[in-house]
Amino acid sequence: MLTQLVRPLLAVGLLVTALLFASPSVAVEPVVDTAPTYEDLIARLDALPSSLEAVARYDAAVARADQARALPNPSIAYDMENVYGTGPYNGIGNAETTLSINQPLELFGQRSARVQAARSDADAAGLRREQVRWQVAAQVALVYAEAEAAARRHELAAEALSLxxxxxxxxxxxxxxxxxxxLRDIQAQSEVASARAAVDEASALRDAAFARLSAIALLDRPVQAIGASLLDRAPGTPQAGDADPLAVQVAQAELVTAGRLVTVERRRARPDVNASLGMRRYRDTDDEAFTVGIELTVPLFDRNRGGIRAAYAEERAAEARLIAQQQEARAGRFAAVAALAASGSRTRAADNGVAAAEEAYRLSRIGFEAGRISQLELRSTRAALIASRNAAVDARIARVRAEIDLARLEGRAPFGDSR
Structure with missing residues (x-):
């Protein structure tokens, strides 16, 4: 009795399993690699190669600043006098030996000038590290937005092919x-072929954009889709702009460093002083005595005039870079704020244009099917619809670029908070 019940149930189970695997409605969907969100990519900025390089350069500058504080090493000398001569000075029996320690003395502000210059260079390296960080953030935002735009253009091209x-x-x-x-049928088939070619081109551009995003984000394999949208995100309100941009701060720090290097070169022309302290032993009397000495270089031939002139020239160059950077930052901020405002208006206008083009195409299609509108008019409204949708994508890319330019000047990640 149990066997008679089990066999039908087993047969039913096998039949259901076969139907499930054979049915296309329950087929296993391919796994799509979705890109990390923009916030996740920004959180991983410190792991990107450019950021690591900037951090390493800053660490090197800090290490040089620490090294600049080190005192010069002393030297030990052992001298023998009155040796291998004639008479009683034959050999080393009556030699006078001296053991001395020599210590260079960094007088005339030489050490302090060196330390201050190294510290200033480390400060400039720290600002450059922050600058590189936000430059990398801008690059990530742009590549992310371009990948999303390429995906949207592919979708629009596929929709245009369907239409x-x-x-x-x-x-x-x-x-x-x-x-x-x-002839109208031939023209319509030609338009279909052109739309199909546009889909293939958009697919290639999308794959290339995804590959660039995967490369810059250090992903294991190329992504195939964008999750959270960046194009639809509205940027925040521009900051007051009272603080100097990072590029100006870097130029100011480099000018300070150049000025301190002038001091280093000027004090390098001053005499070098070495002090010595030793113990001398007289072999014939077996007596001992201290020796004290001081050595001073005479800046007679080398006064480091070329080094001083070069340092002054570098300072003038740094000053010119600062002035240029201030002017560029002022103009860049004005242009970025204006572009951001214009891109917002352009995006709203593009969205309104898309809505109008969709309604126009819907009405023209109804009229075409009723025989009141020609194929030429239908084609015109369809082309206007495709162009308006692409214009909406272009407007959003322009808005992202304007936000990126402004964020770079303000020292922050695009669509994020200030540093």
Missing amino acids: AEQDARGVAAMVEQGREAT
Whole structure:
């Protein structure tokens, strides 16, 4: 009795399993690698190669500043006098030996000038590290937005192909009914072929953009889709702009460093002083005595005039870079704020244009199917719809670029808080 019940149940189970695997509605969907969110990529900035390089350069500058504080090493000397001569000085029996320690003395402010210059260079390296960080953030935002835009353009191209095929079917039906000439059918098929080529091109551009995003984000394999949208995100209100941009701060720090290097070169022309302290032993009397000495270089031939002139020239160059950077930052901020405001208006206008183009195409399609509108007018409204949707994507890319430019000047990540 139990066997009679088990066999039908087993057969039913096998049948259901076969139907599940055979049914296309329950087929396993391919796994799509979705890109990390923009916030996740920004959180990983410190792990990107450019950021690591900037951090390493800053660490090197800090290490040089620490090294600049080190005192010069002393030297030990051992001298023997009155040796290998004649008479009683034959050999080393009556030699006088001296053991001394020599210590260079960094007088005339030489050490302090060196330490201050190294410390200033480390400060400039710290600002450059922050500058590189936000430059990398800007690059990540741009590549992310371009990948999303490429994906949207591919979707728009696929939709344009679908609309062209739909219109071509309508034209073919009218040709069969004798309401349109055969030439219209040929033109519609040509438009379908052109739209299909546009889809292939958009697919290649999308894959390339995804590959760039995967490369800059150090992902294991290329992404295939964008999750959270960055194009639809509205940027925040620009900051007051009272603080100097990072680029100006870097130029100011470099000018300070150049000025301190002038001091280093000027004090390098001053005499070097060495002090010595030793113990001398007289072999013939077996007596001992201290020796004290001081050595002073005479800046007679080398006064480091070339080094001083070069340091002054570097200082003038740093001052010129600061002035240029201030002017560029002022103009760049004005342009970025204006571009951001204009891109917002452009985006709203593009969205309104898309809504109007969609309604126009809907009405023209109804009129075409009713025979009141020609194929040329239908094609025109369809082309306007495709152009308006692409214009909306372009407007959003322009808004992202304006936000990136402003964020770079303000020292922050695009669409994020200030540092």
